[in-house]
Amino acid sequence: MSDVNEQAIIEVLRGVRGPDDPQDVVSRGLIQGLQVRNGHIAFTVEVDPERAAHFEPLRKQCEDAVFDMPGVLSVTAVLTAHQEAPTPQKGGAKGGMEGGKGGMQGQEDTGQQQKKTIPGVRAILAVASGKGGVGKSTTAVNLAMAFARSGLRVGLMDADIYGPSVPKMMGLSGRPDATPDGQKVLPKEAFGVKCMSIGFLVPEDTPMIWRGPMVMSAIQQLLYEVVWGELDILLVDLPPGTGDAQLTMAQHVPITGAVVVSTPQDVALLDVRKGLNMFRKVDVPVFGVIENMSYFLCPSCGHRAEIFGHGGAQETAGDMETDFLGEIPLHLSIREHADAGTPIVMAEPDGEYAKAYQKIAGRLGEKVERALAEDAVTAPRIVIE
Ligand SMILES: Nc1ncnc2c1ncn2[C@@H]1O[C@H](COP(=O)(O)OP(=O)(O)OP(=O)(O)O)[C@@H](O)[C@H]1O
Ligand SMILES: [Mg+2]
CATH class of the missing domain: 3.40.50.300 (P-loop containing nucleotide triphosphate hydrolases)
Structure with missing residues (x-):
């Protein structure tokens, strides 16, 4: 049974920062939604969607740092966005589910949340x-x-x-x-x-x-x-x-x-x-x-x-x-x-x-x-x- 816990993970992540960043990822409030399940760790790295590619090395650094901890079996670190990326051109989203940024983002976040219905789905x-x-x-x-x-x-x-x-x-x-x-x-x-x-x-x-x-x-x-x-x-x-x-x-x-x-x-x-x-x-x-x-x-x-x-x-x-x-x-x-x-x-x-x-x-x-x-x-x- 793995005894790795949230606190220990946060401590390790406090040691992670980008080459030009004055603060570590925890102090910058980038780490969210930490979940620990029997040695399987998941968390998100909250970033500006416009700059997702820029943050990929930092995400990887976070993932590697946690993966090196004793008792950790798997780590899933996901880049995620505070706000949504701008709405793509209609029809521009390609199928294929394993890639791409924000392909099917809904509407822009206008404060007044708009919800996009799924055609044909009643409830x-x-x-x-x-x-x-x-x-x-x-x-x-x-x-x-x-x-x-x-x-x-x-x-x-x-x-x-x-x-x-x-x-x-x-x-x-x-x-x-x-x-x-x-x-x-x-x-x-x-x-x-x-x-x-x-x-x-x-x-x-x-x-x-x-x-x-x-x-x-x-x-x-x-x-x-x-x-x-x-x-x-x-x-x-x-x-x-x-x-x-x-x-x-x-x-x-x-x-x-x-x-x-x-x-x-x-x-x-x-x-x-x-x-x-x-x-x-x-x-x-x-x-x-x-x-x-x-x-x-x-x-x-x-x-x-x-x-x-x-x-x-x-x-x-x-x-x-x-x-x-x-x-x-x-x-x-x-x-x-x-x-x-x-x-x-x-x-x-x-x-x-x-x-x-x-x-x-x-x-x-x-x-x-x-x-x-x-x-x-x-x-x-x-x-x-
Ligand atoms: N009423 C029940 N009686 C017996 N076993 C159950 C019952 N409900 C769920 N289980 C068993 O408990 C385990 C956890 O159930 P399940 O995967 O549905 O939970 P979950 O809340 O979706 O979990 P996770 O948080 O991992 O998504 C499974 O092995 C499932 O078969
Ligand atoms: Mg489940």
């Missing part, structure tokens, strides 16, 4: 968590299955560019095809759900080293350069936490609503508050909280064990004046089916776990409809293209 549901490893991706794929089983046209976008897990959980691999003109990418499909993930574009088990493309640019390409077609709902599996990638996404993408997934532990629940506050700050409606790994039902004796405590998410939802959407038990078969590439809602559609997801999807479906109806009254949707 976007963001699945978020304040903390990593709480089962956000498992929840997202199973909710996608549940929506599809109830007859909706569903898409699933894996925005977790640091640790994409949708391909594995949906049993998909290989590179997606491009449209004949090479301008856009076709999503892959599993169980009737259209899927897109950065994981399709890099080999599995390869630590993802971002060599320059910016985080938001990647996410925007995954959203806007993909031929989603007509969708009733597009689920977005966000990266864990409340860092820049999440915030930028919440500010720029027309999210109909967000759900926050949590386990019942106090520490996870503390982060739920941060997640809820983040969405509120950027005026994204929060549909509620889902408690995952809520309890364990012993398959042989039927005993219900509340391993991480129980009911904490419901209480937090109440405190934070948002809805509690339901609970998903902890069960080996949920994990096994996810690992095997067939989410449990599809593998055991009549089982009690599928029913738990189905129930939550039903509640969310109602909330999506209500939000769309309110949206239509207060701010009629502008149809683009």
